[in-house]
Ligand SMILES: Nc1ncnc2c1ncn2[C@@H]1O[C@H](COP(=O)(O)OP(=O)(O)O)[C@@H](O)[C@H]1O
């Protein structure tokens with residue numbers, strides 16, 4: 640039922656056009672998601688993988704800023720850097736050398752998970768870092784018993800301490816990403832508003848379906864997040880329209896606009912919510928946090 644239908648049933652005979660809320664960028668009426676109530680108790684964590692085998696679509700930027708926004712709302716958040724490039728670690732100012740990383744936890748089941756956790760400049764947001772060592776993990780895991788379930792085993796040890804665990808995946812659909820999907824309750828797919836954005840999404844969704852069938856029956860698609868949207872270009876608007884045509888309500892109402900503030904914030908190794916707290920991009924990530932809580936994807 641559309642919003643207009645609701646209005647019509649509630650208020651027969653009234654001019655519905657004048658009551659309709661303005662449309663947001665995804666073509667649905669704009670709405671404000673409520674500020675979530677504080678949690679009375681914490682954990683166990685909802686685990687969400689940020690996944691897209693295309694690089695440069697906003698996975699890491701979303702992990703950092705969604706994590707920071709959820710932490711602002713009092714959620715205890717753990718971000719996992721699951722990309723050997725270590726961009727999440729850099730973006731949150733984590734140490735990556737001479738420390739325990741996610742690689743150590745995957746390869747050595749006796750490694751101490753608590754030792755790998757670092758705090759960040761954002762109260763309530765912790766991180767397990769990665770560095771280039773992780774690029775060797777695919778090769779090492781090939782011969783492991785239950786190799787797809789290793790990350791799930793690691794996260795089980797800390798799930799009680801957090802409300803949300805975000806896994807920043809690398810741009811591939813290899814064993815590491817399958818580990819992330821196997822460990823997760825939900826997947827968030829950032830999608831850049833560019834031509835060819837949809838290329839590869841079918842394969843990603845097929846991979847998620849296979850993981851659901853074979854490894855993790857509970858996994859859900861939490862949503863598709865349009866990123867790097869530029870409302871001034873017809874191009875961006877057309878791409879978003881095609882994404883909504885293809886995926887309907889699975890496309891989140893929150894849309895992240897393109898702004899140079901993100902690269903600036905990365906250089907400062909700070910989430911945009913702290914770097915430019917009043918900027919509309921910071922507000923967009925707060926809205927994303929509220930929408931995901933509203934939809935029940937996270938607590
Ligand atoms: N909404 C945005 N507007 C402008 N630049 C962005 C935006 N989101 C991300 N970026 C920049 O684009 C690049 C790729 O983003 P990133 O989050 O690292 O993608 P991924 O993790 O999917 O490879 C980074 O330099 C980042 O700062």
Ligand SMILES: [Mg+2]
Pocket residue numbers: 698699700722726727807808
């Ligand atoms: Mg990345």
